[in-house]
Amino acid sequence: MRTPLAPDMFDPVCPSELSPIRFGDKWAGLVIRCLEGGPRRYSELRVPLRRVSPKALTASLRSLERTGLVARTVRTAPVRAVEYALTPLGHSMIAPMNAACAWASEHWDELLDAREGLGTR
Amino acid sequence: MRTPLAPDMFDPVCPSELSPIRFGDKWAGLVIRCLEGGPRRYSELRVPLRRVSPKALTASLRSLERTGLVARTVRTAPVRAVEYALTPLGHSMIAPMNAACAWASEHWDELLDAREGLGTR
DNA sequence: CGGTATCCAACACGATACTG
DNA sequence: CAGTATCGTGTTGGATACCG
Numbered sequence: 001m002r003t004p005l006a007p008d009m010f011d012p013v014c015p016s017e018l019s020p021i022r023f024g025d026k027w028a029g030l031v032i033r034c035l036e037g038g039p040r041r042y043s044e045l046r047v048p049l050r051r052v053s054p055k056a057l058t059a060s061l062r063s064l065e066r067t068g069l070v071a072r073t074v075r076t077a078p079v080r081a082v083e084y085a086l087t088p089l090g091h092s093m094i095a096p097m098n099a100a101c102a103w104a105s106e107h108w109d110e111l112l113d114a115r116e117g118l119g120t121r
Numbered sequence: 122m123r124t125p126l127a128p129d130m131f132d133p134v135c136p137s138e139l140s141p142i143r144f145g146d147k148w149a150g151l152v153i154r155c156l157e158g159g160p161r162r163y164s165e166l167r168v169p170l171r172r173v174s175p176k177a178l179t180a181s182l183r184s185l186e187r188t189g190l191v192a193r194t195v196r197t198a199p200v201r202a203v204e205y206a207l208t209p210l211g212h213s214m215i216a217p218m219n220a221a222c223a224w225a226s227e228h229w230d231e232l233l234d235a236r237e238g239l240g241t242r
Numbered sequence: 243c244g245g246t247a248t249c250c251a252a253c254a255c256g257a258t259a260c261t262g
Numbered sequence: 263c264a265g266t267a268t269c270g271t272g273t274t275g276g277a278t279a280c281c282g
Binding site: 041042043046054055057058074079080081082 | 263264265266267
C-alpha cells in the first residue's frame with residue numbers, strides 16, 4: 001500500500017511538539033511517519049521535511065538504518081534511485097508511536113499549562 | 122503506596138538501553154521509574170542513579186518539573202528535606218512507558234542484530 | 243542535605259555550497 | 263538525484279570541587 005505523503009510535516013502544528021516522548025533523534029519520529037504509507041525516495045522525503053537540512057535528514061536516516069528500523073535500497077538502472085522503507089521492526093514501532101501520540105493528545109492542555117506556568121515565575 | 126527503590130538502575134542491563142524510544146532527556150525515563158513507587162528525596166534518588174552526576178540529575182529533575190511530570194516540595198522543619206513525586210500527569214506516562222518497554226523486550230533480538238550487523242561492515 | 247559553580251569534551255544541528 | 267564538505271553555533275553531559 002502506498003498512500004500520498006503529507007504536504008508539510010510542520011503544518012499546522014506537530015502534535016509531538018509538546019510531548020517529551022522521542023523516537024530516536026530529533027527528526028526520526030517524523031521520518032517514520034513519512035515512511036508509514038510506503039517506501040519513499042530521498043527527494044520525496046525532502047518535500048514534507050523541507051525544514052530539515054539535507055545533512056540532518058541523512059543523519060537521521062542513517063541512524064534509523066543502524067537501529068534496524070529503516071532499510072535503504074539503491075537502484076541504478078534506468079536511473080539512480082534510492083528508496084527508504086520501514087523494516088518489519090520499523091513497522092512494529094507504529095503502535096508505540098500511536099500510543100505516545102494518543103497520550104500527548106489526551107494531556108495536551110496539561111502540557112500547555114505546564115509550559116505556561118513556567119513563563120510566569 | 123511506597124515501594125522500595127531498586128538498588129541500582131544500571132544493574133544488570135537496562136532494558137531501555139537498546140530502545141530508540143526516549144522520555145525527555147537522557148535520564149528522565151529512569152528517574153520516572155524511580156518515582157513510580159512513591160515520592161523520593163534527592164539523596165534517595167542518588168543511590169540507584171549513582172552513575173548520574175548530581176548536575177545531570179538536577180537538570181533532569183528540573184526538566185521534568187517544567188514539563189509538569191514531577192512536583193518538588195520542600196520541607197524545612199524539623200530538617201530540610203526535598204521530595205520529588207510524580208504528578209497525575211507523570212503517573213499517566215507510566216502506561217506509554219510500559220508500552221515502549223514491552224516493545225523493546227519483544228524486539229530485543231532484532232535490536233541486537235541491528236547493532237551487530239553494523240560492526241561488521 | 244541538596245544542591246551550584248566551573249570547566250571541558252562531545253555531539254547535534256543549521257546554513258550553505260558543492261559533487262559523482 | 264542523492265547526497266557530502268565545510269564551517270560555525272548551541273546544547274548536552276561528565277568530572278570535580280565547593281557551598282548554605
